[in-house]
Amino acid sequence: MADELFKALADPTRRTILDELVDRNRQTLFEICARLSTKHGLAISRQGVSQHLAVLEAAGLVVSRREGRYKFHDIDTTPLGHIAERWASPDTRGSAP
Amino acid sequence: MADELFKALADPTRRTILDELVDRNRQTLFEICARLSTKHGLAISRQGVSQHLAVLEAAGLVVSRREGRYKFHDIDTTPLGHIAERWASPDTRGSAP
DNA sequence: TTGACAGGCAAGTCCATACTTGCCTAACGT
């Protein structure tokens, strides 16, 4: 599970997608495509974004639900909390007095 | 800079190296090689580990200093703190009361 | 000084993955 999380965060385009979802939640694939192109100058195909979203979902960073012909995407930041935790110094991790 | 940080964390072997440095700081290249092989069953060449350490250093996650013919490596976890921060929900980021 | 030890440099290989193109399904509006 950690594997997919870090792999998801490794790509700059995926991190930008997360940025956009923080800025505005509940976006469709086409909305994300438009914002990547307009606000970030990323000329990426719709399929590319779709695949990125799949990776983010596999990592648990994005949850999606379908409504009619739309599929809305929401960010879930909870997995990010465990990252710094993993390599926290032992005393910060709860062994010292 | 964020780019190198996430790229460094993307590889499972590099994350294991960080684990080992948390367990015991100030290790040399050969020590790390030995622990990867013994404790984790990772059959990786010395060059491989050396390249991984270079990536970790570029990301600021590892600092090294040479003493005689030894080069000791220490972990630096401060870059990890900024990760969850980046995608913190706006109210957690300091706008709400 | 010679040999053993710790590490660095520079190719070369090979696999994962980011990205595209093309076609296909499903839900709306008119």
Add this chain to the structure above:
DNA sequence: ACGTTAGGCAAGTATGGACTTGCCTGTCAA
């Protein structure tokens, strides 16, 4: 019913990066 819109499912390509092998530099002990 038909066209449009939102999205999915494959392929195929190609660039990055993990890993190795071979050789070279520098430090210490005998």
